[in-house]
Amino acid sequence: MLFSSVCRSFSRDKSLKITSSAFVEMKKDNVISPYGFQKGEQSHVFCLNYVTVEDCLPLLCQLHRASTLPPADQNSMITAIVQSRQSRVKFNTSWLDDLYEKIELECQADKITPLVTNPGRVMVTTSRLYFQPYNNAETTTLIKVRLKDIQSMTKRRFLLKQIGLEIICRESLMSTSVLSCKSPAERDNLHDKIMAQKDVSVESSEQQDMTLKWQNGVISNYDYLMYLNSAADRSFYDLTQYPVMPWVIQDFTSTRLDLENPETFRDLSKPIGALSEERLARMKERYDDMPEPKFLYGAHYSTPGYVLFYLSRLAPEYVLCLQNGKFDQPDRMFNSLWELWQNCLHGAADFKELIPEFYESNGNFMVNTGVCNFGVRQDGRPVGNVELPPWAEDSNAFIRKMREALECDYVSKQIHNWIDLIFGYKQRGEEAEKADNVFYYMTYEGAVDLDSITDPNERACIEIQIMEFGQVPKQLFTTPHPVRHGARIEHPISGSHSVAAANGTVKDQSCLVEKDCDKENMSETNKVLPRKVDFSSLNEVLRFSLHKQAITDVKLCLKRKMAFSVSQDGLFKMYSLEEQRQLRSVPLTSMALSSCVVLPDSNTVIVGSWDNNVYFYSVEYGHVLDTLQAHDDAISCITWKNDMLFTASWDSSVKVWQFTVPLSQNDFSAAEFLLQLDHDYSISDVAVDDSCATMVSATKEGQIYVWDLLTYSLNNMFHAHQGKINSIQLLSDRRQIISCGEDRYLRVLDLDSGTASFVKDMKENVLSLAVCYQHVVVGLDGGQIQVWDMERAILLNTCQAHTGGVTCLHISDDHTLVSGSMDRSVCLWRPAFR
Template structure:
């Protein structure tokens, strides 16, 4: 690795090198011009963000890409690649990667996760009174050479580097990296001097947890038997939907628009001014001793990556949407008990959640055994009362205002299956004796469309993940052993035919075969492009494109 003191020297060197650019794998052309691009230009010119959104590359690969173009490298301990803490549970025997409370809220910097410590940092910023030094929340950094060495102290050459810095002596063992749980607790509530994040090796190199002649093995969480097991589970957690759906918010803090300026202040994400690129021009400092002192200070305080964008980073395509309550555990798991004024059991609950970045109202739809349905508003601002019950239930009238009509010919041989559109405006219901499934309006409770396609009773139905106002897939299974794929047209609020809009007699997009008995359950993911269907003794997986 070469480091030149002047940009003009870099341009001269590049002029004599082959036109290799920065690597075609990033979607950037091989040219000398590409070699001289700034980090912001590299980010804007690359196709990696689009590939990450489409899940063509992993979360790990994308974070490494961002680190690379932002100037972070394995060759420099002062600018080592930075990765996030992603888990909060380092104490349980088992780790459920589908449980949001086991994951960190990535919308907040590590120093603001604990509410008490967050208030301390805000108080420091607001009360700062020094005309020579701009106000900051954090006097230390999430990535420094000392922090990197502490993570890697058990492997060479980092152990030797550490000893050389310490004049051949070991620090007090209480200050060394000895336990993953203790390190997380220290980063979470460890005063104002510890806001460190992780490094890439926590997701691929188990050797950093193995002991050497002077240091014992790192104490692992109970859910990991060996360092290799920890790496495997930790990497799975990094690639999980609960990280994918919120990773863009962490990117905003480290590489994006919340890195500096007013947005950083609002996000409690302002570091000491010397950590930021371009805040001081060392070439203008004539006094050698002062310049060396500032350089030493920069090395000790850490260095913030180059800012890649001043716009919010787009989210990854995900079936999950971030909820404000997802990552906060409640002392009492039961926070609300809904009482309905009827004896019929609730047989279906659907969450119709809007995006946090929009003004869409999020609803919870409940349907009971008598085909009565109710629309409850999601109330995330009050954790003790998260649902505002349907106004029809709150009135004194005993008249049920929401009822699906024309359901007399429902087939009693199979349980009712429901699909609710993301905007909560339509309910799709089966099974019926005429081998159809039907679309109902939640505004009137009346049928808006009857769809035929199967030769026997429709036994189950499911829809793919989607956003409000987006088209999605509907998949239906039948007693005739077939699975049919349909498309929901969000614009016209109808099941769409194969290649054309025909609400009166739509045709399925695909007909899938292979079962020898009635279909019992279905699952479809447009994101992954697969349909999973099960029958009495068989599970089949088909693609949504060709039905293979």
């Protein structure tokens, strides 16, 4: 506003008359409409309610003086005026609710709402969080939140810097708000101070299991994409980083939406800008001639303007605020889904993706309620409701079918490609260039260091560019995103279990060992129906201690009703489950035994030892059939699959052995060396899939190697843990690896990319793993056994199994669990059945 004169009213110094040569009319007659820019001298009288003219006149005169300066100097003077005023404002402690509140922190922060950054003072006390704005733009002069009402706090990115803090409260004036501090250190200090107060009890923000839940079909595509948006610092409360969702449909002309036809869907492996080959070719030609930093797309796929383009009918006042008091040209507004898609497909600078409202709303953002007059299009039609495709009878049906498309099988199998582009490894760098996914450099986090820019005018220009031209989400994945498996799978289990529990004595004689029965003579009414095993309840049925040192491995043999165990004491033990006594104790070597395998015929047990040898022991004849000098260092693990023996060693190799006569027959033949798979580090564990096509090996340095056993070639290698990997399991049907290590983490990794879909800090060393369908049983250093449902990524059960670390676990064919421990005991557990 240009001042030509300023004069005081004679009424108690509470009124001010301003005469100007130009003014702007907003919301005239209380109707939402484009601003009126009026020229010509006119006087305006302002009545002051809480201050006198003396209080505000000096500041008005300073601002008037600044308005006469050149633009660069004008911005500098205004910045200096604002900073000077804000530095003099302190929090008004008379507004504290409780005299006994202790002040923990006072700092400056901005409250972020769509298109508005409101500065103020933040105070943290022992019981409340206060925000006192510098101005009266808020609905109240003070916002206060009881700390016990804070539901969650999340550190957010703002202006491509980690300075934001989103606070969600259960009930308060600030039910959800984003605060922005001056620096990451100030933001972190504010976060830590709030979290340190005893009244704060926030919900856990650790959602690293969401990828696994999504893979297993426990959560929807929509929910998973919204989680990724949140993790990438995108929020409904920040239009500059509004959640972004994909176009999945490209058919906007058919009368029926066919979700079984691949032609219905957009290619999710390509960014919007690369869907048209002709348009992409033009942009690549320009890209080749462009100086650094190069970019393919000068426009972004998500900006405040694009968000309000979609929501213009719902939030017209925001549109006017963003577009300097004007609505867009009627023909350029969001008028038709088909026209919008065609423009995104072929337009020279239109690469818009969608927003969540296209998949989760009542569709009212596409309906013109008549509150605003957006103008008349060139064909004479006024801007009304958005024209829907023929397959949608109304906006509600459109949203419902869009959601159906997002959740359908085709999209579920392809959506990981879009995640790679927006949140993943194709977002930036060389992979982004290969995927034709390169945007203007200023849209990427870390591309501009605003703190290093001292010129306030230059800084303000860059901030405006960042806010208005789009921001690439925070990168969440640096390797290919895992593929979704599909809907949850039920695993019917036939038959019944056998072994149950006792602690030196039998606790349940009836279920210790099931007697054989003639199932053919069972009547139809007495036949055992298929039941599902439930590891959420484990009952101890038997416990015994035979060894002198820690148990290293234990296996059950149902055919012989025996338990076989090996230990660091060098002894191989055989225990009768029926008679509950030791049958044999075999001193195989003076060094520790590391592992054992019972062959399918139940006549032979193979034992690995730290003396570099593998022993073949005959259960039937009670002596060692053969000793295989397998490695140059200790045997750490042995595995048997499809008549092939895999031995792993501290000598950094895995060897594969074959037999001329299968060991399942009575005649024993010596093992013949087939090949050796070399590693860079000592091997701690191996796992082989049932088809003997893939092997994964884990090392003492935290690496996982993925081997193709059909070609005996290395497919992949990735660093999964810090330090030794204690145990590893392979779920070949889901293309997943489960691993645990001395870094205390339990991980579920994608077999092809190594991307973690589940990461859990177990708070103590995880020593052992066993898998049964979707259940993963883990043995901890403190003696606990935990059961996890990896389909839903939830903890089902924790029990104190031993007084020492659980070093080994094995689940038999009848789903009996056996555990061995550093306390030298072996324990059998029976799960529940449904």
